[in-house]
Amino acid sequence: MDYFAVLGIQRRPAVAESALQRAYNQKSKLLHPDRVEGSDFSSINEAFQVVSNPAARIQHLLKLEFGEAGERQIGAELGGLFGTVVEVLRRADQELNPLSGQSSPLLLALALQSLAPLRDALDDAEKQIAERQSELQSRIAAVDQIWFQDRAQCRKPLAQIAVDLTFVQKWAAQVRERKVRLEELL
């Protein structure tokens, strides 16, 4: 299924959020089961979910255009960030896991007094991830520039962006999850 077509938007690497929103809202008003009984609105939801997620969108695009899913190897320049993320996640789990089962309010409250450095480390990792994400976004924008002139030339860079973004998005979610757990304890 071509999710771009389902939503009625142009098939290309970069999709403006506002245009996507507009397309989805329009389809919703026309085809939501509240309006039309028995309509297949699931596909529209699925399409919106994929196209609004950059990594999933690029992967979908690669499949549609070239019949492939993307690189397998993560970009070498992400190695450093990978190390940072693994380290901060390990540390967060080490410090947070014993607290989740803590039944004594006092012991829990006392442990909270020393979690500030962990919070800093998570914030820092999150910042680095966000920088990578925006850098990957600009690479998408650059590929998008030549998309209509030379599609074949877009194939390789997109394949790399797809795998890199998939990882970076996963890390972002993992770090955020630890931040939420930390926040919850307060």
Added chain:
Amino acid sequence: MNDIVGIDLGTTNSLIGVMDSGFPVLIADSEGSRLTPSVVHFPEKGNPIIGVPARRMLILEPERTVYSVKRLIGRRPGESEKEDLPFAVKSVDGRMMVDVRGNRLTPEQVSSLVLRKLKADAEQSLARPIDRAVITVPAYFNDLQRQATKRAGELAGFSVERIINEPTAAALAYGLNRLRDRSKIAVYDLGGGTFDVSILELNDGVFRVLSTNGNTRLGGDDIDRELVRLLKERIIGRHPDLRPVVEERIFLARLREIAHAAKLRLSREDIVTIEIPFLTGTSSFSYSMTRQELEAVARPIIRRTRSHCIRSLDDAKLAAAKLDEVILVGGVTRMPSVRQFVAEVFQRLPNITQDPDEAVAVGATIQAGVLSGQVQNIVLLDVTPLSLGIETFGGLMNVIIPRNSTIPCKAGEMFTNAVRNQTSMQITVLQGERELAKDNWELGKFEVAFEPVPKGVARVGVQFEIDADGILHVLARDTKSGREQTVELSSAVDVADEAVEKMIAESLDNAFADMSERLWTEMVLKSNELLPAVRSALTLVGDQIDPDEIKKIAKLVAEVEAALEAHSPPRLKKANTELDEGTQHLATLLIDRAMAEAAKRKSTS
């Protein structure tokens, strides 16, 4: 007639409304109230009594008067801790049933009686029959609870056109006059028995839910229960001989009414006097309860909503500062301390323009109007609150549809025979966010049938579909024959087993507490952690508590030390627990300190 009514089937009260020349209008019941108590009284003889007159019977015949049945609907025995309800709740064939003097009813049957009254009174008022309805449920209701609610509607004679989520309905009520707006809002809905928080985006008439979170066992009832406990303590403190009287069903029902009324008044007044005339036959009981006292009791309960708010913001990928409004719904949000709490969590003053009791029913009515075509230009995009998955080999949960997916949605899964000539495979369907299958709700099981062929050749595709009501449908399709059929989930009766095992384990713990070396070691470990922790805590925040409390804590510490010395497991267990409870205030101060520090860091960074 093409009318569809909107119904808020609440834990405490229920409401019904209808669109009238383009406006949602709530309909008063035959007693003249728009809020019909969700209470059903079963008299010795004659038909059930519902609403205000039934509510009066709560204190007269508590064992014949059923309330808060929403806490039981769609639940299975063993799933919940013991409910302290004055009427009997029994487990029959793996289902929860209300037992009124031998007369057994399912929770949905009880709810259907409430719905029947709403229907009859509305028909009387409108002078025409109504048989189609939109009914609201807590956003965090699972599939079983939604199905049971729908069944309640059908039992009452309605065709249930849509099940919608309460916070979403409240958002509709809020947004009806702001259709041109583009904004992001949070709805904080703390009702009698359930808590929900939803984050929505409003954009040109499209109400899109970004995330939802909650707890279907958290609400104003919990505050009432704690108040009853406090009043009991006060009464026994003054009249120790009254201990047996205070535990009587009728008296407890009376106390619950008194506590509830006091709670309501303390939202407006700073102090209320609680009078229980002729408590002892000769003397009366009188007690002045302050708002601070209520707030101290309510605080830990309200605090439990915090992590749900944090999680829903995170799932919506939004910082609290990015919200345009926070809407309050549910009677409990009238409490000033709840409003203050919400303001802290979301970093803004909440919007209190919506009537906290009526907004959900108004929203349900608007949605009814959308479905009947009377309301144009509004469309609601809601989500499924819980992840849907299946149990994998090894007892893990494999997520098929993640939480907060916009509904309706579907996802396919392919099953293959693992051995030659395997004829079937059993699939267990789960809902929840936990990693281990057993920690999630089990929606049921179904069988996939294979043709007898070599290993890996038989393939059956199964489609999981969550409809616009948030209810699951499963379809199986044989890839070879192309046959597609609806799969019925068989309900899992054995869910109670785990709870039973846990109970047995706990009773064993108690029985052998004195002998078990392991338990003793654990207790000593805890004491050894606790004692220095108390000292550190006192150095950090000791200046913020009064000398009396320090003395009390010192006494508790001394008791732990004495129990360690005496090598007495039961005594140490009790002493540890009491020290935990006695240092609750210290812990709160420490948390405040950590939060203040975190806020300071945030503002400097």
